[in-house]
Amino acid sequence: METRAKATFPGGVHPPEGKQYSQDRPIEVVPTPKQVTVLLSQHLGAPCKALVNKKDAVKAGQKIGSSDAFVSAAIHSPVDGTVKDIVLAPHPVLGRTMGVVIDTAPQSEPKKPCADKFDLKFSPEQWPTEKICQAIKEAGIVGMGGAGFPARVKIEPNPAMPKEVLIVNGCECEPFLTCDYRMMLEWTWQILAGIRLAAKASDVEKVRIGIEDNKPEAIEIFSQAIQSCTDLDIQVVPVKTKYPQGGERQLIQAIWNKTVPTNNIPPTIGVVVIxxxxxxxxxxAVVLGQPLTHRVVSVTGRAIAKPGNYYCPVGMSVQEVINHCGGLNESAAKVVMGGPMMGFAIADLSTPLTKTSGGLTFLTRAEVTEAKFKHQQTACIRCGRCLSACPENLNPTRIAHAVKHNNLDLAQQYFMSGCIECGACSYVCPAHIELTGYIKTGKLLVARTKKKA
Ligand code: SF4
Ligand code: SF4
Known part of the structure; x- marks a missing residue:
């Protein structure tokens, strides 16, 4: 299969990148917070059940939640401490879910990143496939780019769906966010070790690393690093800077020139994306036996005093992150978990970080007010821009119209379920119609109806 330089996909948009706030800030470790709330639902699939009780002592890295379901991912404590409670806690996407509240033991040292444990001599030889898959499962690893799909389910061999290629997503197309970019620059060998382990577990010999062409340093550093992988057919593929280039369906189309059928997953066409x-x-997880308890979070936007890329424990509250980053300035008006295109506005600053929290974007009052008053919704002028922008080749205006008129069957006939909720249609709409909002609502209503049935 031939790959194409500066490849891309049809549709999409190019919003202002907003990366300048944090892209040049090296990853910084935050001090251990006094308390964390580790949510039991941080992934696609079944939520975990708590394995601990109130007043139990826990160790950093200890498994505190799990599920027997096939699609789920275990949860671990990021700190030494004592379980204070197991309660309903604010969730950035789901409203409220159960969480384990842990009081951190006094004088706990923060966990440090482990990138210095990896170098160009790394070889996956000593780890058999089963051991790699088991380590990924035990560590509770999920897709950290946003979707939170359990990584073991994606990667482990499935004779019914043999894989041909591993595509590595280094696009970070979401405006403002820079955590993946900083990791690519600072943790190159660790990432490459993970890629080689994932390729071995997936039984693929072809690997393609997609990086947007607005990150030339990352393209250069990985192009050099892969020279050490003589046993793999591995290439760095610069892709066009365009949103949502990092959507896995879009990345596959750009790099591998194949389309994942609507309502299907990449392994059905022999592709795995991480x-x-x-x-x-x-x-x-595989080399050091450490579970997923911390992640890099881009803290960004005009309204935060010290933007940057911070290595934080999962379960740390947004308020604690704000405190560490010098606080909000007076103009702060909106907090978004994630970036401005696909992120979720949060109202409760006690909301904890999850395994998929790649960023916190702090917007000013002026930015929010401008968006609200300059972009008053008007009637659809049938310009068709939403159709051109849709990377899934849908008709967003028809779907939104059907949802608005409570005709969910019709919305389904227009393939509402194929919408990846990227927000590109709303972004380009000159009538400022919240097309994505309608579609998300429609999908939610369909899911509720199915659940009731
Ligand atoms: S319909 Fe869905 S996939 Fe298409 S542009 Fe809108 S949000 Fe994105
Ligand atoms: S972009 Fe907006 S105004 Fe244009 S067709 Fe779509 S919904 Fe209508």
Missing amino acids: NVATAAAIAE
């Missing part, structure tokens, strides 16, 4: 942060977590 994000660079997930690769780093795989290396840490």
Whole structure:
């Protein structure tokens, strides 16, 4: 299969990148917070059940939640401490879910990244496939690029769906966010070790690393690093800077020139996709036996005093992150977990970070007000821009119209379920119609109806 330089996909948009706030800030370790709330639902699939009780002492890295379901991922404590409670806690996406509240033991030292444990001599030879898959499962690794799909389910061999290529997502197309970029620059060997382990576990010999062409340093550093992988057919593929280039379906189309059928997953066409942060977590889990308890978070935007890329424990509250980053300035008005295109606005600053929290974006009052008043919704002018922008080749205006009129069957006929909720249609709409909002609502209503049935 031939790959194409500066490859891309049809549709998409190019919003202002906003990376300048944090892209040049090296990854910094935050001090251990006094308390963490580790949510029992941080992934796609079944939520975990708590394995600990109130007043139990826990150790950093101890498994504190698990599920027997096939699609799920275990949860671990990021700190030494004592379980204070197991309660309903704010969740960035789901509203409220159960979480384990842990009071950190006094004088706990923060966990440090482990990138210095990896170098160009790394070889996956000593780890058999079963051991790699088991380590990924035990570590509770999920897709850290946003979706949170359990990594073991994606990677482990499946005779019914043999894999041909591993595609590594280093695009970070979401505006403002820079955590993947900094990891690529600072944790190169660790990421490469994770890629090699994932390739071995998936039984593929072909690997393609997709990086947007607005990150030339990352392209250069990985192009050099892969010279050490003489046993693999591995290439760095610069892809066009365009949103949502990092969507896995879009990345496959750009790099591998294949389309994942609607409502199907990449393994059905022989492809497995992992994000660079997930690769780093795989290396840490397999080689060092450490579960996924910390991640790099981009803290960014005009409204935060000290933007940067911070290595934080999962379960740390947004308020604690704000405190560590010098606080909000007076103009702060909106906090988004994630970036401005696919992130979720949060109202409760006690909301904890999860394994998929790649960023916190702090917007000013002026930015929010401008968006609200300059972009008053008007009637659809049938310009068709939303159709051109949709990377999934859908008709967003028809789907949104059907949802608005409570005709969910019609919305389904227009393939509403194929929407990846990228927000590109809303972004380009000159009538400022919240097309993505309608579609998300429609999908939620369908899911509720199915659940009731
Ligand atoms: S319909 Fe869905 S996939 Fe298409 S542009 Fe809108 S949000 Fe993105
Ligand atoms: S972009 Fe907006 S105005 Fe244009 S067709 Fe789509 S919904 Fe209508």
